[in-house]
Each structure stands twice: as structure tokens, then as C-alpha cells.
């Protein structure tokens with residue numbers, strides 16, 4: 001019989017992130033597609049973004065962010081019991097990026113797997129790792145959001161290439177004192193909307209072929225307007241639903257860390273939740289949309305700046321292809 005144990009309190013012990021050094025500005029994009037700095041800034045809030053150099057893959061970014069998170073947590077990467085990498089831009093379709101990361105970290109103890117929920121991947125992964133750890137069977141999890149989006153973007157499509165970017169963020173999870181750590185989650189998906197954000201080619205539906213490449217179907221396609229309408233509604237709603245079981249209200253949120261897709265979506269969420277601007281974390285002007293990596297990168301920035309204080313309430317929220325969405329509430 002399984003003993004009737006109380007779940008342990010699980011929280012974030014350390015954070016890390018890594019952005020590739022190469023910066024691509026809106027002015028650079030003006031030379032590549034029919035766009036302007038003014039259009040990109042006013043419609044999205046993005047000014048510049050980081051892009052990987054040739055030869056760099058998703059796991060390279062992920063391993064570096066993971067190493068930094070382990071260092072901040074004071075946990076040897078070899079002692080991690082579980083590695084989850086949230087990504088939809090993996091190094092290889094098989095094996096998983098998480099296994100590539102495990103190899104790079106010299107870890108032989110963990111079980112490692114990828115979680116694909118597009119931009120919601122990190123928020124989903126945090127919940128999955130939380131539930132593994134609260135059983136007490138595993139001590140430390142490394143949860144990473146990492147994307148090499150630039151490899152799957154059509155650099156001739158101005159509708160998408162101005163939005164996305166590369167980068168990785170990571171956290172180490174472990175036991176914390178009762179009443180702190182991850183307090184709740186709310187997650188959802190809508191499989192009737194798979195066409196809104198999709199990489200149609202090079203999967204088992206349309207395997208790689210000259211026709212697929214000719215049609216540029218190996219690249220991400222997005223119906224931006226439809227995603228925008230969905231996002232404006234879901235971001236506030238997901239946070240409200242995640243708050244419900246905690247007994248906290250939106251007034252208790254010290255830091256809202258939303259998915260960094262569009263400043264207009266972030267501002268709409270802040271308004272709905274009645275949060276002053278300074279409590280909403282924004283870095284998309286410098287980082288663009290790094291998909292599953294946006295939330296952990298933004299978290300790492302404010303933690304390293306010393307802004308997050310013990311006892312602060314944090315709300316993470318993301319949405320993306322699937323469609324998927326999710327939110328977590330955390331007491332620091």
C-alpha cells in the first residue's frame with residue numbers, strides 16, 4: 001500500500017537563462033523583408049532580439065541556462081533527478097532535447113524528456129515537475145524552456161519573422177518550507193484550433209520532401225489576428241482561474257510574468273487584472289518572443305536584479321500553439 005503522505009511543498013531553488021550573443025534589430029529586418037522599425041515597435045513592442053549562430057542548437061542554449069540555474073540553486077547538475085525541456089524547436093526529433101542536455105551536463109541519474117506545448121511549454125512543465133517532486137520520490141528537477149525559433153522561421157515571411165527569437169531559461173525545483181513554493185496551476189488546451197499556429201511540414205503527416213520544402217512548409221505559419229483575439233481573453237482568465245484555489249486575489253500579485261508575445265496582449269492582461277505597470281514584467285523589447293523560454297528568461301532577469309523578495313506572489317502565464325494555455329501561482 002502507498003502510505004498516505006502529505007504532498008511536500010515544492011518551489012524554485014534557483015534560476016538561470018542564456019541568450020545567444022548575436023542581436024538582430026528591427027533595422028536589420030528592414031533590410032530582409034518589407035517591414036519598418038515603426039511597424040514592428042508599434043504593433044508588437046519588439047525592438048531587437050537574439051538569434052543563434054550557425055551550428056548552435058536548442059540544447060546548447062538549454063544546457064547553459066540549466067547550468068546557471070543549478071549554480072544559483074547550489075545543486076550539482078549531476079544530482080538532478082528529473083530534466084524536462086519544454087521546446088518545439090528540438091535539436092533532433094529523436095532523441096529528445098532533454099536527453100541532449102543531460103549528456104552535456106554529465107548527468108547520468110535523471111530521467112529526461114521533452115514537453116511540447118509550444119509557448120505554454122514551460123508553464124506546463126513546471127506543473128508536471130511539481131507533481132513528480134511533491135510525492136517525495138525525487139528531490140530535484142531541472143525545468144527548462146529553450147527555443148531555437150530562428151531555425152523554424154520563414155525569413156521571407158514578414159508576418160512571423162519579426163516576432164520570434166532564440167533563448168533559454170531554466171529553474172531548479174526542490175523542497176521548500178510549508179506554505180511556500182508552487183501554490184496552484186491552471187492549464188488548458190483546445191485541439192479544434194490546431195491550424196492557428198502550425199509547422200505543417202516535416203512531420204509524419206507531410207514528411208520532408210522537395211515539394212514540402214518548395215512550399216516552405218518546414219516553417220512556422222500563424223494566423224496572428226486569430227491568436228491575438230484568443231490571447232487577449234485567455235491571459236487574464238488563466239491567471240484568475242489559477243488564483244481561485246489559493247484564496248489569493250489579483251491584488252496579491254507582486255509580479256505578473258506573462259508570455260512575451262506582444263506588448264498589446266500584455267497590457268490588456270495587466271488592465272484586466274488591475275495591476276500597475278511596474279508589477280508586470282516585460283522584456284520583449286529586447287528579447288522578442290522566445291516561445292517556451294519567455295517566462296523563465298524574464299523570471300531569471302528579475303531574480304538576478306534582486307527585485308523578487310521572500311514571500312512575494314508570482315503569477316506565470318502563457319499561451320501558444322495547440323492552442324494551449326496555462327498559469328502558475330508561486331509564493332517566493
Ligand code: ACO
Nearest residue numbers: 035036039118119158159162224225227228261262320321
Ligand atoms: N511589417 C509591415 N507590415 C506587416 C508586417 C510587418 N512585419 N506583418 C504584417 N503586416 C501587415 C499585414 O500584411 C497587414 O496588411 P494588409 O492589411 O495589407 O493585409 C497589416 O500589416 C495588418 O496585419 P494584422 O495581422 O492585422 O496586424 P496585427 O495588428 O494583428 O498584428 C501580429 C500582427 C503582431 C502578428 C499580432 O496579430 C499578434 O501579435 N498576434 C499574436 C501572435 C502571438 O501571440 N503568437 C504567440 C503564440 S506563438 C507560439 O505558440 C509559437
